Amino acid sequence: MSQKDFNQRRQAIATGLQGFLDDHGVERALRHWESRYADQPSLALQRFVADICQDTPLKNQRAAILRSLLNAMNLPASQAASANGSTAAFAPQRQPTLSHSTAFSELMLALMGQLGESQQAKLRLDLFAALRRRNLPPSILDALQRWLASRQPLELDNAPPSLLQKLINQYYVLLCESLGPIQADRMLAAAVKKVQQERPELDRFLGSLL
Amino acid sequence: MTHTRLTGLLALLAASQPTLADDATAAMDMVWLVTASALVFLMQAGFALLESGMSRAKNALNVVMKNYMDVCIGTLIFWALGYGLMFGTNTTGLFGTDLFLLDEADASTYGSLLFQTMFAATAVTIASGAMAERTRFEAYLVGAVFITAAIYPVFGSWVWNSGGWLAEMGFIDFAGSTVVHSVGAWAALAGIIILGPRLGRYDKAGKPREIRGHNLTLVALGGFILWFGWFGFNGGSTLAASADIGLINLNTQLAAAAGAAACMLLSLVGRRPILLTETVNGSLAGLVAITAGCASMTPMFALLTGFIGGIVCTLGGRMLVNLHLDDVVGAVSVHGFAGAWGTLAAGMFYAEDMFNTQMIVVQLVGILACFIWTFSTALIMYYLIDLTMGLRASALHEQRGLDLSEHAEIGYPEFPSGNTAYTADRAGDLDYKR
Numbered sequence: 001m002s003q004k005d006f007n008q009r010r011q012a013i014a015t016g017l018q019g020f021l022d023d024h025g026v027e028r029a030l031r032h033w034e035s036r037y038a039d040q041p042s043l044a045l046q047r048f049v050a051d052i053c054q055d056t057p058l059k060n061q062r063a064a065i066l067r068s069l070l071n072a073m074n075l076p077a078s079q080a081a082s083a084n085g086s087t088a089a090f091a092p093q094r095q096p097t098l099s100h101s102t103a104f105s106e107l108m109l110a111l112m113g114q115l116g117e118s119q120q121a122k123l124r125l126d127l128f129a130a131l132r133r134r135n136l137p138p139s140i141l142d143a144l145q146r147w148l149a150s151r152q153p154l155e156l157d158n159a160p161p162s163l164l165q166k167l168i169n170q171y172y173v174l175l176c177e178s179l180g181p182i183q184a185d186r187m188l189a190a191a192v193k194k195v196q197q198e199r200p201e202l203d204r205f206l207g208s209l210l
Numbered sequence: 211m212t213h214t215r216l217t218g219l220l221a222l223l224a225a226s227q228p229t230l231a232d233d234a235t236a237a238m239d240m241v242w243l244v245t246a247s248a249l250v251f252l253m254q255a256g257f258a259l260l261e262s263g264m265s266r267a268k269n270a271l272n273v274v275m276k277n278y279m280d281v282c283i284g285t286l287i288f289w290a291l292g293y294g295l296m297f298g299t300n301t302t303g304l305f306g307t308d309l310f311l312l313d314e315a316d317a318s319t320y321g322s323l324l325f326q327t328m329f330a331a332t333a334v335t336i337a338s339g340a341m342a343e344r345t346r347f348e349a350y351l352v353g354a355v356f357i358t359a360a361i362y363p364v365f366g367s368w369v370w371n372s373g374g375w376l377a378e379m380g381f382i383d384f385a386g387s388t389v390v391h392s393v394g395a396w397a398a399l400a401g402i403i404i405l406g407p408r409l410g411r412y413d414k415a416g417k418p419r420e421i422r423g424h425n426l427t428l429v430a431l432g433g434f435i436l437w438f439g440w441f442g443f444n445g446g447s448t449l450a451a452s453a454d455i456g457l458i459n460l461n462t463q464l465a466a467a468a469g470a471a472a473c474m475l476l477s478l479v480g481r482r483p484i485l486l487t488e489t490v491n492g493s494l495a496g497l498v499a500i501t502a503g504c505a506s507m508t509p510m511f512a513l514l515t516g517f518i519g520g521i522v523c524t525l526g527g528r529m530l531v532n533l534h535l536d537d538v539v540g541a542v543s544v545h546g547f548a549g550a551w552g553t554l555a556a557g558m559f560y561a562e563d564m565f566n567t568q569m570i571v572v573q574l575v576g577i578l579a580c581f582i583w584t585f586s587t588a589l590i591m592y593y594l595i596d597l598t599m600g601l602r603a604s605a606l607h608e609q610r611g612l613d614l615s616e617h618a619e620i621g622y623p624e625f626p627s628g629n630t631a632y633t634a635d636r637a638g639d640l641d642y643k644r
Contacts, residue, residue: 036641165606166606169605169606169609170605172605172609173409173605173609175410176409176410177409177410177413177414178413178414179410180410180413180419180421181266181408181409181410181411181419181421181608182266182421182422182629184409184410185266185268185629185630185631186629188609188630188631189628189629189630189631191631192631192636204639206636206639207636207639207640208639208641210610210631210632210636210640
């Protein structure tokens with residue numbers, strides 16, 4: 001399962017939930033999975049199921065939902081997509097994922113922009129090292145390294161917001177270590193303010209990155 | 211007939227006079243003890259203000275919550291377990307074996323339980339300031355429960371229970387420089403060792419970085435309230451409305467003032483700025499130092515004890531910083547180092563028998579026993595807490611501030627400083643699920 005990429009796992013979650021939730025419910029559940037569980041091992045599915053069954057009449061069907069999700073996860077990718085015709089509706093929505101990624105990129109640039117050139121370069125190297133220690137999926141690691149090295153447009157549409165949040169926090173920790181926590185707090189506040197002012201449409205994504 | 215009646219009445223009055231006098235004395239004693247308990251309770255407010263003021267705004271509420279819950283949980287646990295371990299029948303010299311879950315007792319025992327509960331709450335809350343800004347709330351409370359249930363009362367039983375082994379050696383600690391303050395401080399020391407410093411407290415070269423508190427007015431106000439509460443802490447330790455309270459509280463006042471003055475002079479001599487935080491801590495160190503010997507010293511020596519307490523506290527604080535031990539409010543130096551010094555001073559400056567070597571040795575044994583017992587048990591306890599549930603808040607929680615990440619509230623929602631990304635509006639969008 002762990003070899004499947006984000007899109008395939010997302011598709012499998014949508015397929016597994018089809019018989020239990022309506023379209024709106026599936027969409028909400030997918031959003032929750034994206035923000036909290038997308039970067040977790042498949043064992044965390046149990047907690048995901050517990051979360052989505054908490055306030056719904058599905059409490060008694062927790063075991064059945066979990067079985068259905070595990071079945072869908074174990075299907076080959078092509079079968080998962082065709083298992084239910086309506087799952088196409090839950091194909092990863094480019095706009096929201098892109099927007100998280102865009103908000104991440106803008107926020108990081110706003111943070112880095114407050115540093116002098118030499119300091120920026122030093123922190124970029126520290127972040128490279130930290131990213132390598134994090135055991136990230138190769139596609140995400142590549143994209144981040146390309147972006148950090150050359151400021152190419154960031155293509156992280158398959159990175160869950162929770163992962164992006166961890167990356168921002170990683171940078172915050174580096175700022176604390178090199179400039180001190182007071183300065184790091186100020187810089188983060190200034191960066192958020194800058195993104196809010198210059199790209200107000202991204203504001204709704206900042207919450208899940210902070 | 212009339213003569214017989216009169217004689218009978220006079221006899222009755224004569225017989226009842228001592229009883230009436232005893233009742234009045236007992237009532238007076240209880241009024242003073244309960245008043246002193248209330249004064250000691252107010253020290254919790256002092257701790258809350260002082261510790262909160264010395265922390266950054268994003269962690270202010272978390273610090274206050276820890277102080278608030280210390281007194282709540284401490285009260286329940288001390289009633290259930292701690293009081294019995296501390297003051298129950300102690301045949302081994304190590305701990306008491308009865309008086310648990312105290313429900314039926316005489317009036318003086320009720321008063322004593324109330325007063326001692328406040329002391330336990332004081333001891334346990336000392337660690338909260340040292341461990342501020344990076345400790346998980348639940349993990350901290352588990353530590354507080356264990357300190358109130360076992361670490362504090364067991365050591366207390368050695369000193370304040372007539373059957374305790376240190377009490378039998380003649381160890382002097384009138385109001386608890388060691389029993390209360392050092393116990394809290396050594397537990398705090400263990401906590402900060404396990405926790406490690408706050409993010410960015412030291413730069414890459416290991417040089418300490420100042421992380422200023424967010425409201426120094428609160429620090430000063432907290433200092434005043436603690437000082438005020440100390441009159442109940444030391445004065446109430448007579449456990450009776452006795453004439454001795456005059457000397458005890460005069461000594462308390464002199465030592466506090468001398469502690470602050472010593473800090474100020476030390477800064478002047480060292481050509482350093484006179485910091486409010488250091489000066490307030492100096493007065494508290496003076497108070498901690500005089501707590502052991504406030505009833506058995508003359509005012510001149512009380513002043514000297516406080517003065518040296520202030521110096522010990524300042525130098526001790528600098529030593530901890532150099533050792534990379536991040537104590538946010540200086541609790542270890544105020545309550546630990548000054549407490550140890552004050553306990554030694556109680557033996558050295560004992561008014562009726564100054565500089566008695568045997569007494570000094572006993573004091574040193576008590577100080578050392580407190581350190582070994584408290585530090586080792588607290589170190590194991592915090593290590594196990596860290597291993598099982600995690601003592602340290604995550605880096606993301608430190609970034610957000612513990613007010614938000616631990617309590618989903620902001621200390622100052624109406625006053626965004628511009629220095630934080632987490633305003634009240636933004637806080638509503640965050641995910642707080644544990």
